[in-house]
Amino acid sequence: MLHRYLIYFKTFSRYTFLLRLLVRFEIKKKYKDSSLGILWSLLNPLLYMIVLTLVFSKLFERTIENFPVHLLTGRLLFDFFSSSTTASMNSVIQAASLIKRVYFPKYIITLSKIISNFIFLLISLVVLALIMAFTRAPVTVNILFAPIYLLLQFFFCCGMGLLLATVTVFFRDVQHLYSVLTTMLMFASAIFYPAEIIPDKFHFILDLNPLFHFIDGFRTVVYHGLPAEPLNLLICASLALVSMIAGIVVFERSQDKFILYI
16 A cells, blocks of 8 residues: 555656646636736735625624625635636546647646646735735734645645546536535635524534635634634544545546546
């Protein structure tokens, strides 16, 4: 078993140059015809925050202090999950011509989609930092836990991306259903409303939503400035581990059949 994982690591190391090229290509492609280019990674969450703040801030002004920061700490993490997993779904199908001509680990394509979106997330965090400074939001030492949540969500998205990429190769209709699912997840993640307004009998909806745990943990250390809750960290770490294991196993067992369906 150890020898097998060493082979995987060596194979991955051998193709890191290809991964870097694909990530660079994804970053350039996203804003290729845009005048502002990568600046849209800053403007997009900023404009979105302004619109939702104008719409919802008055509604929740008594229950949410500093609504812009509360909104961004949830929205940025959700956008990363949504964009990275959506891009992953068609990653193998879109690279069909390349896969048929050249051998390389197919998961490299899916990982490039997720890593490029993670880079966009890191860029978008500049907006969060600026808004926190502008609104004079308190910053405590507990913000050092924030990178842990970002990394855990990254691994969670990697696993989900590999799963979705595999399933979509065999069942193309999944991509249409997934847009509906992500919309449901957005409303069930307490992004623009406080989780406290959900009645206890319906709180299980939040508990069953894996994204809520990442958002809640990130919001705890960044927005509230409190220490990370051990139980929340354990849940997020478990979600990331299970997702990665499931994604790798399913992708590896199915990748030899991709050529028959793409």
